[in-house]
Amino acid sequence: MxxxxxxxxxxxxxxxxxxxxxxxxxxxxxxxxTAKIARNRRYKLxxxxxxxxxxxxxxxxLEALTTVRGNKPVRYTPEEDKFLGTMSDADLxxxxxxxxxxxxxxxxxxKIPKFDPKLHQWTPQEDALLGTMTDKELAARLGVSWTAxxxxxxxxxxxxxxAHRRPWTPEEDVLLGTxxxxxxxxxxxxxxxxxxxxxxxxxxxxxxxxxxxxxxxxLNKT
Numbered sequence: 001m002x003x004x005x006x007x008x009x010x011x012x013x014x015x016x017x018x019x020x021x022x023x024x025x026x027x028x029x030x031x032x033x034t035a036k037i038a039r040n041r042r043y044k045l046x047x048x049x050x051x052x053x054x055x056x057x058x059x060x061x062l063e064a065l066t067t068v069r070g071n072k073p074v075r076y077t078p079e080e081d082k083f084l085g086t087m088s089d090a091d092l093x094x095x096x097x098x099x100x101x102x103x104x105x106x107x108x109x110x111k112i113p114k115f116d117p118k119l120h121q122w123t124p125q126e127d128a129l130l131g132t133m134t135d136k137e138l139a140a141r142l143g144v145s146w147t148a149x150x151x152x153x154x155x156x157x158x159x160x161x162x163a164h165r166r167p168w169t170p171e172e173d174v175l176l177g178t179x180x181x182x183x184x185x186x187x188x189x190x191x192x193x194x195x196x197x198x199x200x201x202x203x204x205x206x207x208x209x210x211x212x213x214x215x216x217x218x219l220n221k222t
Contacts, residue, residue: 020047023056076106085112086121120144122152131158166190168198177204 018027024039031038042049049057083092084107093100107114120142129138130153139146153160175184176199185192199206 016041016045019045020050022050023053024049081106081110084110085115088115120148127152127156130156131161134161173198173202176202177207179207181206 027038028035089104093103135149
């Protein structure tokens with residue numbers, strides 16, 4: 001019988017018309033099915049909940065984000081928000097005297113990852129090192145995996161640092177164009193393509209054209 005009503009709810013237009021007119025639990029009682037089936041069907045048809053159910057949901061979320069002290073709702077303070085994600089939701093709830101679901105909802109609202117003692121807890125000083133060296137170098141320095149470093153770096157939007165992308169110094173830039181790119185690359189220990197790209201980026205002509213232009217200017221003077 002319940003299976004028959006479930007199929008009717010999923011296919012019958014008459015049953016679908018009452019979805020969203022009252023709470024899902026009451027709809028389920030009228031049709032002799034479960035609230036879960038009525039709710040899932042309403043979601044599938046993109047039918048919003050009735051006003052009473054929407055208000056009840058709003059109140060549940062509000063209660064989760066606040067706590068009651070002396071019959072007065074107390075919202076989270078900035079000082080309490082600083083503890084989110086630094087310990088388990090249950091431990092934080094006990095520490096602050098708030099519901100566990102409230103601490104969890106607050107943490108999710110600010111997109112703070114769940115605390116896991118097995119995961120490395122990053123400090124502002126460690127975050128400042130991201131991108132200043134390769135992920136593997138920083139991982140060895142902090143004693144974590146390089147994938148953890150890469151994940152943290154991408155999450156903070158910091159660029160990757162490759163081992164072969166050594167920053168250019170003013171002394172190296174001065175050498176560009178004074179000899180062929182292959183000679184400069186061998187002298188600096190860089191790839192020829194890297195030297196060529198850097199020279200073109202700075203608008204420095206290669207040594208061949210500089211020599212040719214110099215000869216042409218001398219010929220014009222004579």
